[in-house]
Amino acid sequence: MNETATPALSLVLPTYNERENIQRLLAELQQVITIPFEAIVVDDDSPDLTWQAVEEIAAIHPHVRLLRRIGKRGLTSAIGDGIKLARAPLVGWMDVDLSMPPAKILELLKAIEQGADVAVGSRYVPGGGDARAVSFHLSVQLMLSKILSILGGWMLGCRFRDWSSGFIILRRDLLSGYDLTGDYGEYFIHLIYTLIKRRHAKVVEVPYILTAREIGESKTATNLWGLVRRGRKYLTTVWHLRFGAAT
Template sequence: MISVILPTYNESGNIRKLIELMFEEVPAPLEVVVVDDDSPDRTWEVAKKMKSVYPSIKVLRRVGKKGLTSALRDGIKIAEGNTIVWMDADLSIPPSKIPELLEKIIEGYDMVIGSRYVAGGGTVILEKEDDSLVLAILSFVLNLVIQKILDPSVHDYTSGFVAVRKAVLDQVRLKGDHGEYFISLTYKAIKNGFRVTEVPYILGSRSYGVSKTGTRWWHYFLKGFNYLIVAFSMLFYRGTEKRK
């Protein structure tokens, strides 16, 4: 079974279409795990109503608990799939790319990253968003620096779009927030001997609502310092971690 985890907060305008696309694009058997941080727009309720059409949907409403990484950890705990996928729930990532990630899992890879920075990947630049070009450049440069610090075989250390075998997550615990957790997971997977590869995708814009991760260049610049601290800390990691 494939489990797709969707961490959500105020995504009621996107979640219905995204779930419909999931069941159209991703091969069965499939379960979709929506982990919602008690959204004021009641995203969790919209997702629950869809269970009548798609019974394999699971909805976890977290009251008094917030955060991307903890949402992913909670989703992983209840996911039943041997392969787990997660991605943003704002329709900026095309669900049609998920089968390409899964093909690499079938080929024998343990972790397949949806990458903006390999041939065929990219980011849509929107003129209406003044900082979108600057953000794209900052993200590219940051990932280039992290690539030089850590393992050069990976190009997108802050992707957040991935298919990974449950065995990897049984050994490597998600730590940090936003991009930090993905840097840590990727490098630790490599150091523990898991096979990691990338598949290109083009990051679009969210279809509805406002970004929760910051849309201004200075905000991303500040986060970048934390990403670099995590990257340098990984140099002391020697593997053999066991998730608790």
């Protein structure tokens, strides 16, 4: 890969206390992605100095860019701010905890080469899966995610399964005039619905297996009450989209 070439893909990587994981992920991305790309790391001023580690990498590798946000936090806004910096015709994002395999990006890109407007890494199509159910908490999380998968497709009338994926590559022009909405994963429901129903994009789901993180703490709800509150936000988003309260 030519690190100084005009990027064909802008990959947004939101981070908070992911120093070790982001270093590993950036190294793996450089190995597996064969087209010119830029990695835009959006860090919310991590106490573990994630931003400093990325700054050092960016000084050596010009395809790595850093946005350090001070006094501002949140997954959805971090992705949105990264998208605003994107220079490539294709933009994507993924978790940085290595639970999403970097090599799958090649399959997402291939789906777009074959005619898709949007390619989503999906746990809920044949060949996909979620290998994180190693505790009661994670088992409940997986159950709620599957319920959302069923209800989302049924209520919104979309032939789509993984409504909480967050692993995606799409044509950047499809986001023109659109801002991600929500404070966590519910943004993805609104985005996919908008792409399918309002922008008539061809969305393809590519199977992958989500694995448990090895290093650091999850940013997902860490207790049952947190899962219930987050699940309620997801279902409320589906309800508003279905019955016309959301815009």
